[in-house]
Structures are given as C-alpha cells and as structure tokens.
Amino acid sequence: MSEKNRHIVSEELLFRYFANEVNPDEQEMVWSWKSENHKNQQEFERVNLLFLDLKAVNNIGKDGAVYDVDGAWQKILKSKKGGSSQTRSVLGWWKIAAAVLVMIGMGWFTYMSRQVETLELLAEDSQQAVQLVDGSQVSLNQGSSLTYPNKFNGAERKVELKGEAYFEVAHNPKQPFLIQTDEVVVQVLGTTFNVNNANADSIIVTVDTGKVLMTVGGNQETLPAGYQGVYYRSSQQLVKIISERTGMHNYWRTKTLSFSGATVAQAVSAIEDIYEVKIDFSNADIANCKINVDFQDEKIEHVLEIMSETLNLVWSNQGDSYLISGYGCPQ
Structure with a gap:
C-alpha cells in the first residue's frame, strides 16, 4: 500500500x-x-x-x-x-x-x-429478620416493614419502620443509629429495644439494655434500660414510664412471659392481652401480690395453675372468663 x-x-x-x-x-x-x-x-x-x-x-x-x-x-x-x-x-x-x-x-x-440502594423487608405473612450491613440485627413482627440502605454513608445510620420490630444495634458512637416511624425518631448508640408503631393511638419504645433518645416534634425523652417511652397520637403527648416487668413487649418474638417482680395485676393484664381472655379477682388484694416466674409458650390453664400454686391461690373457669380466688399475698 x-x-x-x-x-x-x-x-x-x-x-x-x-x-x-x-x-x-x-x-x-x-x-x-x-x-x-x-x-x-x-x-x-x-x-x-x-x-x-x-x-x-x-x-x-x-x-x-x-x-x-x-x-x-x-x-x-x-x-x-x-x-x-x-x-x-x-x-x-x-x-x-x-x-x-x-x-x-x-x-x-x-x-x-x-450510591446507596434502598432495600425493604416486608414481614407480610410471618415474622422476618435481617442483619444490616453494620452488624445490627432487626426482627420484624408480622405485618411490619423495614426500609434500610445497603450501606450506611454519612454521619448516621438511618432506617424507617412501619409496624413493630426488635432492634439489637451494633455499637458505633461515631455513627448514631436512627429509626424513623410516622411521627417519632428513635436515636441510639448501641442497645436492644422494641419499637411498636403498630397501634392506632400510640408508639411505644421499650428499652432492654443501653439507652435511647426518643424524639417527636420538639419533645424528647431519654430512655434507659427498664423504661418505656409512649407517644399518644390523639393527645400528641410523649411520656416516660417504668416498663412493666412482664416481657410483654417482646412476647411476639420470644413467646416468653417473664414475670420478674411484677405484680399479679401486671401479669394478668399481659395474660389477658396475649390469650385474649378476661380474668377477675375474688379479692382486690390479690392484684398487688408480686410474682417471679417465667412461661415459655404455655397454655392459659397451665399459666394460671403455676401462678395460683406460687401464691397459694385458686383459679377456676367461669365459662367466658377466669376467676382467681384467695386471701391475698402469702406472708
């Protein structure tokens, strides 16, 4: 060429x-x-x-x-x-x-x-669990959903929750963990706690270990272990209360009721909610008795039997309800 x-x-x-x-x-x-x-x-x-x-x-x-x-x-x-x-x-x-x-x-x-990809976990028909990229564990109750990123960039780790979930957050003080619900933001550094956003009138945060900051609008409450923060939607009030020692907030996940120093009234309230029954007392003094006992996915009759034996009480089936009888707390 x-x-x-x-x-x-x-x-x-x-x-x-x-x-x-x-x-x-x-x-x-x-x-x-x-x-x-x-x-x-x-x-x-x-x-x-x-x-x-x-x-x-x-x-x-x-x-x-x-x-x-x-x-x-x-x-x-x-x-x-x-x-x-x-x-x-x-x-x-x-x-x-x-x-x-x-x-x-x-x-x-x-x-x-x-680029951060947004992921969603939907517990449509059963409970679901996911481990986030930072090592945090999230368990979702049935009917709940969690929106979260595939990576945590920036100064914070933020997820969005609809419904109810239990969080075990990996400790990282340099990058706080934030949970956004409809109205409330929960901020933590590393702890275990339950967030219930499934109720029509309230959002409840129950802390098992560590400490969280619950924020709604201009109101804030710091919740240490053993406390609950409750935001009432109707009155737009945020209150801090001592958590009842029943394990009720976590029953959906563990199927365990743990009455550690709880009153019988608190225990009965949890049992009524879980088993959808009505329980009455023959003696009002019974309600103030303290009880320490754990139940793992037991039938209602067995729960009442153990409680009654522990406190020297008697229970009976009244057809559409149960009755606990006795003279009050053992000395």
Missing part, C-alpha cells in the same frame, strides 16, 4: 470503522491497510481495544449519562498539543485516549461506590 494511503487510514477513520460509520470504499481501505504489514495490524488492534473499552464504559452507565464514541474521540483530538493530524504518533494518542478512559472509568466507579 502507498505511503499516502497509510496516512489516509487515520485513527479517526479507524474509530468510525469500529463504530460502523464508514462507507464501502473506506471499509475496503481499512482492510487493505491492515493486511499490509504487522505494524498496521498492531495499530488496528490498539484502536479496537480503546474503542471496546470506551463502549464498555458507555454500556454500564445506568443513570442516564451517555458517553458516545464520537464524543470521546473528539475529546482526544482536542486534548492534543501541537503536530498535524497526519503525523501524530500512535503512542501519543494512545496515552491521551487511555487517560480519557481512566478519567471516565474512575468517575463512574467513584459515582457508583457512593
């Missing part, structure tokens, strides 16, 4: 060739030039590699950004300093083209590394 034709087959022509933007004459010219010698074959392969790399970067973009081949080539041409298009060295344009590719690639992967 003549020296003239070697100059005609420029890098720009090769780019158009790989982009299928040449006419039949130009296509024939490239084929003839490539077959002329080994040096031309190497140049052909180098440009092909660059074209494929730029095309790959273009194809992986999913955010609407477009990196077209012609545009990339024009950037390469505009970046050159001195020299005519007829005398550019292969090494010179290759370095510039590679730099453009690296900058595009680095920009893309830097962008992708910063």
Whole structure:
C-alpha cells in the first residue's frame, strides 16, 4: 500500500470503522491497510481495544449519562498539543485516549461506590429478620416493614419502620443509629429495644439494655434500660414510664412471659392481652401480690395453675372468663 494511503487510514477513520460509520470504499481501505504489514495490524488492534473499552464504559452507565464514541474521540483530538493530524504518533494518542478512559472509568466507579440502594423487608405473612450491613440485627413482627440502605454513608445510620420490630444495634458512637416511624425518631448508640408503631393511638419504645433518645416534634425523652417511652397520637403527648416487668413487649418474638417482680395485676393484664381472655379477682388484694416466674409458650390453664400454686391461690373457669380466688399475698 502507498505511503499516502497509510496516512489516509487515520485513527479517526479507524474509530468510525469500529463504530460502523464508514462507507464501502473506506471499509475496503481499512482492510487493505491492515493486511499490509504487522505494524498496521498492531495499530488496528490498539484502536479496537480503546474503542471496546470506551463502549464498555458507555454500556454500564445506568443513570442516564451517555458517553458516545464520537464524543470521546473528539475529546482526544482536542486534548492534543501541537503536530498535524497526519503525523501524530500512535503512542501519543494512545496515552491521551487511555487517560480519557481512566478519567471516565474512575468517575463512574467513584459515582457508583457512593450510591446507596434502598432495600425493604416486608414481614407480610410471618415474622422476618435481617442483619444490616453494620452488624445490627432487626426482627420484624408480622405485618411490619423495614426500609434500610445497603450501606450506611454519612454521619448516621438511618432506617424507617412501619409496624413493630426488635432492634439489637451494633455499637458505633461515631455513627448514631436512627429509626424513623410516622411521627417519632428513635436515636441510639448501641442497645436492644422494641419499637411498636403498630397501634392506632400510640408508639411505644421499650428499652432492654443501653439507652435511647426518643424524639417527636420538639419533645424528647431519654430512655434507659427498664423504661418505656409512649407517644399518644390523639393527645400528641410523649411520656416516660417504668416498663412493666412482664416481657410483654417482646412476647411476639420470644413467646416468653417473664414475670420478674411484677405484680399479679401486671401479669394478668399481659395474660389477658396475649390469650385474649378476661380474668377477675375474688379479692382486690390479690392484684398487688408480686410474682417471679417465667412461661415459655404455655397454655392459659397451665399459666394460671403455676401462678395460683406460687401464691397459694385458686383459679377456676367461669365459662367466658377466669376467676382467681384467695386471701391475698402469702406472708
């Protein structure tokens, strides 16, 4: 092939060739030039590699950004300093083209590394559990949902809860953990607690270990272990109370009632809610007795039997309710 034709087959022509933007004459010219010698074959392969790399970067973009081949080539041409298009060295344009590719690639992967994907766990028909990227464990009650990121970037770890969930938060004082419900924000550094946002009139946070900050509007309450924060939607009041020692807040997850120093009134209230029954006392003094006993997914009759034996009481089935009888607390 003549020296003239070697100059005609420029890098720009090769780019158009790989982009299928040449006419039949130009296509024939490239084929003839490539077959002329080994040096031309190497140049052909180098440009092909660059074209494929730029095309790959273009194809992986999913955010609407477009990196077209012609545009990339024009950037390469505009970046050159001195020299005519007829005398550019292969090494010179290759370095510039590679730099453009690296900058595009680095920009893309830097962008992708910063992207946070929003995930959702829905406990539609049964309880569900998930371990977050920071190691925190979340158990969702049936009918609840948790929205959370695939990574925690920034100064905080934030999730959104609908319904009820139990949290075991990994300790990280430099990146507080935040739970957003409909109205309330719960902030923690590392603790275990239950958040019940499933009630129509209240949001209840019960702390087992550690400490949390419960915020709604301009009101805040710091809740240490053994306390509950209750936000009443109807009155828009936030109150802090001592948690009843029944394990009631966690029964949906553990199926365990733990009456540790609870009064019989507190224990009976929990039993009525869980078993959906009505329990009465023959003697009002019984309600103030203290009880220490655990139940693991027991039948209602067995629960009443153990309570009665522990406190020297008697229980009976009244048809549509139960009755606990006796003289009060044992001395």
